[in-house]
Amino acid sequence: MMRFLPHPLLTPILAAVWLLLNNSLAPGHILLGLLLGWAIPWFTLRFWPERVRIHRPMKLLRFVAVVLYDIVVANLVVARRILGRPERLRPAFVSVPLSLETDLAISLLANTICLTPGTVSARLAPDRKCLLVHGLHVPDAEALVAGIKARYEAPLKEVFEAC
Amino acid sequence: MLEVVLSFLILTGAVFTFIGSLGLARLRDFYTRLHGPTKATTLGVGSLLIASALFFGTRGEGVSLHEVLVTLFLFITAPVSAHLLAKAALHLGLRSLAPVPEEPAVPPDGNPEAHPGHKQH
Amino acid sequence: MLNLVLPLAFTLVALAVAMNFWRLIRGPSLPDRILALDTLYVNTIALLVLLGIHLASALYFEAALLIALMGFVGTVALCKYLLRGDIIE
Structure with a gap:
């Protein structure tokens, strides 16, 4: 088999x-x-050296639904920021500590971050412990990190790296 | 009814495409410019493609699902190119409105496995 | 209603393409130009899809799909050149 x-x-x-x-x-x-x-x-x-294993398909479906919803919200938010005054924007680099380990999970997280509200993933640290994220408008860096970890990283970890 | 939905989707798509490119032309440093096209164009072109799938699907020549493929492809590739562009810009040390963190000691390209989207087609 | 919306959509996307060209010419840095090219191909897909609806012809999808594939490969290749070219020197 x-x-x-x-x-x-x-x-x-x-x-x-x-x-x-x-x-x-x-x-x-x-x-x-x-x-x-x-x-x-x-x-x-x-x-394709590593085998992909999905532990909780329902969780994955829920994650996809959340991301699709966030894409629509992201577009509205970014559209408003672009139409507003550019001087008001407060862009920032934020570094997000990673607890994911497999390649697939990290790449999915990076892709998700790129698709969702005002953030683009910019660089993965060589030791894969940390992902550098650029935010279009970041009034509160810690809230952004906590949001990413709770909303995207936790479900990905459950789906692809359940113990 | 169908025509109203179609018109709405087409107009939304066109407006988002326009706003994305406006961001590209208007914002003031490369990293902020990156946000407009990657986000706005995915939803913009996405809703145009859904409109087209609806349009051809309801003309009586059978279901048309080609467009789903293009949409899916765009949704997978747009973040990858955005990530690569940001990485290239960091590597070149472009001027930024936000303070840029230190370059890591190992060259960022030392690990080819680490690119997002590398293995998910 | 569609007859009214389609020209408007064409105008908006055409303006978007014009702005992409402006950024492509003005720069000021290489990643800016690559980003402009990247957006240009996505907008071209939008134009082709609109043309397909306007002419009621499904032929344009093959072209849109090909542009999506080639555009992505082109962007990745250019970024790779920027990332690697410096290291080799």
């Missing part, structure tokens, strides 16, 4: 992408998609 299907999650995702790309649900396309979904992870095995 492990040898023939190295990434069981990737196969249905790749098949779904193939079906979307062709915009069809014909049996031939489903078969071809599954074949590609099996073959691509198998041939690119060396680029």
Whole structure:
């Protein structure tokens, strides 16, 4: 099983992408998609050393919903900041201590931070203990860090690194 | 009814796209400029693409889900390019309105595994 | 109603593209120009999608998808050049 299907999650995702790309649900396309979904992870095995494991799928869905909601809010907030007076902005670099360890969880956190209210992740410390974040308007740096940790990091940790 | 929803989505998309680019043109240092395009354009283009999926899906030629793929792709890639641009700017030591923290001792590129989005397609 | 909204949307996105060009020309730094290019390709996708709705033709999605792919690869390559080019020297 492990040898023939190295990434069981990737196969249905790749098949779904193939079906979307062709915009069809014909049996031939489903078969071809599954074949590609099996073959691509198998041939690119060396680029994917770690196995992805989702511990709590419902938590992940909830996390996705929270992030989608935050994206809409982020857009409204950033739009208002852009239209306001630029002199009033107080940008700042804030460094967020990380408790996540796996590559996937850290990259997902960095991506989430980029998509949500007025923050862009800028640099990961070489020892992966700390993520540098640039905020567009930061009146209170500690509240920002606490918000990121509670809202995004905690669910990611539960989903991908549950003990 | 459908036309109202479509018009609303198209207008929202266009307005957000415009505001994102306005931020790019108007704000005063690179790091703040980075925020406008990455955020506003993802939602802007996202809602335009949803409008288009609705438009083609309701014309009687079957469901059209191509657009979902483009939206998904944009949502995955936009933060990655924003992160890389911020990293490049820090590396070049661009002038910033906010105090820039110290460069770490090890070159920031020492660990190629550490880029977000590196392995999630 | 769509006939009214579409020209407005075209105008807004075209203005956005014009502002991107302004930033592309003015700079002042390299990452600024790369960011302008990045935004330019996203806005081009928006224009193409609008054109697809306007002409009621689904053909433009392949183009939009290709622009999204190529634009992302281009941005990443340019950033990598900025990050690495200095180290090699």
